Amino acid sequence: MLDSILFIGDSLTENHDNSTYTASLISRLLPQYGGFKQFDYLPLTTSHTKLMGEHDQITVKRTNPATVIHMWGESDHRWEQSPYKYSPDGKGFYVEESNREQIFITTKGLLKVTKIKIFYLKQPNGCRFSFGYSALSAGQRVLIDTDSSIEELAVVDIDATHLSSELIISLDGNGKKFAAYGIQFIDDSEEKGLIYNVFARGGSTLEEHNQLVNIEAYYQSIQPTVAVINLGTNDALQRPSQLTALQFKEQFQLWVNRIRNVCPNIKIFVIEPNRSSIYGISKGDDARGLLFPAYTKVRKEIVNENINMQYIDLPSLTGDYDYYELNGWMLDALHPNSEGKLQIANAIYPYLEKFDNNVTYNIICDSRLYEPVVSLNSIYGISKIDNKWTTLTRYGLKNQNVKSFFDIEVVASKSGRQWVSNLKFYAVKNQRPDYQINHIRGLKQSQVYRYDKVDFTSRLRLRAVKTEGNRIEIQARVVGFSKPEATEWVLSGKVTAASLNFLQEF
Structure with a gap:
């Protein structure tokens, strides 16, 4: 799966006070796409x-x-x-x-x-x-x-x-x-993965974005499939150049037309900017307080009058900036702090998360390179495991991925209670032509407790190790047992693997 997400916005979208909602949002989306495609x-x-x-x-x-x-x-x-x-x-x-x-x-x-x-x-x-x-x-x-x-x-x-x-x-x-x-x-x-770009600038307006004469050349080069636009606050606040509602709608439709001329099938999410009570000022000739509800109406009209667009009502989802202030989520009167931006990312994530639920992960083993392996799914019946490390199954990595992530769950039981053990780790390959597995990282050891009878308790220890032949083995041994029956275990389990393309290679 491949998507290229473009964020258009002002200081909320850009790095302001060393935080942005886009970073948290992208971090959460990455596993669905198998990591980054490119920077x-x-x-x-x-x-x-x-x-x-x-x-x-x-x-x-x-x-x-x-x-x-x-x-x-x-x-x-x-x-x-x-x-x-x-x-x-x-x-x-x-x-x-x-x-x-x-x-x-x-x-x-x-x-x-x-x-x-x-x-x-x-x-x-x-x-x-x-x-x-x-x-x-x-x-x-x-x-x-x-x-x-x-x-x-x-x-x-x-x-x-x-x-x-x-x-x-x-x-x-x-x-x-x-x-x-x-x-x-x-x-x-790379044929799959996530790309994201940020065209944002503190204090910027939608009208200013439309003044960029070569923006289409950048759209053509980055080829976004999804756009998230969060603009309009400064169009209303900046005197004396505030746009009327009609002018704002003209500018918004112009932006839609320009990006759609290059990327006709792009999915566009229109975010309703958050606001506080100070935006309600309407004294004398100050029209700012009247423009915000008018701009909200414009955004909804733009979404309804164009195809493949969706409106995200951020204030309704997270509360307005007065609510942020009560919860300590504001940096100042106009800008949320890092916690406030996390709330924004949490609100937007479900919309992008639902955009495509079809996720395909690379398989663990390629039978053309390694002999067939036994997955944990097929380990049933009674397995004799003593106090020496015994190989349950082994895996090879299919291709030249920088990292492969494993999530292995083993359920162990005999006549007593069942306990679940999890191994979560990365296998890291080198950059040499042989692409050997260098090492593994993460939670590489775990154990399962078993209480068969009151008179004895045994523990099954699991570990993931790198072995000869560029393989990873899942091994087990029993400790703390006093009777032969303690070495008899019924094992079942499952393995999930996702190959991730990270920015920095090891």
Whole structure:
């Protein structure tokens, strides 16, 4: 199963105060899809939702912040101007006079990719820059000339032949202009998994998103199958440029038309933004309090007048921001804290979770590579297990997955009570051509208690171990027994395995 989810929004969707509801939501969705397919689009910025990976897995840095300027702040309410209007989210870096500045995109471990794209601006008096992996010398990297008689968004891609943990953008020293917006990490080798992207910016409006002249080029590249849009709060709050309800509807339909022109079958979820009582201001010429219910009506009309769209009434599902405040879920009067964003993720999750319930996991063993194995399902009858480790069953991993997750349940009984034991662990493969199993992690040992009679108790211990031949064995032994009958066990069980494609390979 493959889905590409695109989140469109403002500060609630973007990384605000180091938290976002999208991170929690994606973490919960990943197991349904067998993990990530690819990392995909990353804006050139030092702060973004997708930079919030575990242990700063991906970072973006530049040599001279004074000259390599963040578009983030400079583009505020100027999305219709150059160079910002060629971005998908008002983000990127620009340089007025190139002086050998460098930008570094660094990953801890190697991202699983087959090619990488860079989105940049061709413009009059544009500089030249090189782009490539740090494993290559500066002269071996792709050299790009951005000088052009007109402004236009351009894209160049490189393959993964010289893959390393660092990408470098190096500008020339000729005192010319530079602008670039983002990097897209693509993995064509994976046919399933989840992709997600975030085109969001604190303080942004729906009208500003529609001012981006090349947004279709980004839609074409990331090919979203699901869009989650949460915009409109700032369209109502920002004076004196508030949109009337009619204008807001025109802008909303324009956004729908533009994304549907590229992705006609995309499923769109329209989120009703949350609000507090301070949004009800309606004094004198302040129309903000009247616009919010009018915008709510517009969102419902847009959903009803278009196909394949669904409305999510967030305030009804979680309570309004006054309720958040009572529960300590607000950072300030306008923004929820991390706990508040978790409540939002919990409310949205069932809508995306129901989008497709057909999940297929990779099987554990490939009979073409290993002899047939005995699964725990077929271990019935009385098994003689003594105080030495005895192999119950063994498994091989089917393909070249980075990790495979096992959830093994064993029910043991004789004449007494039944107790259930669970093993939950990862099998991790290396990156060498032989793809040997390096090690296993997680809950690798467990035990089952059995009370046959008052006069004795026995325990069946289970463990998962790596053995010769690139296999994993489930082994058992009995401890704490005083009578021969204690070695006779009736075993049954089940095994679930899901192969996950993680961002960082081991």
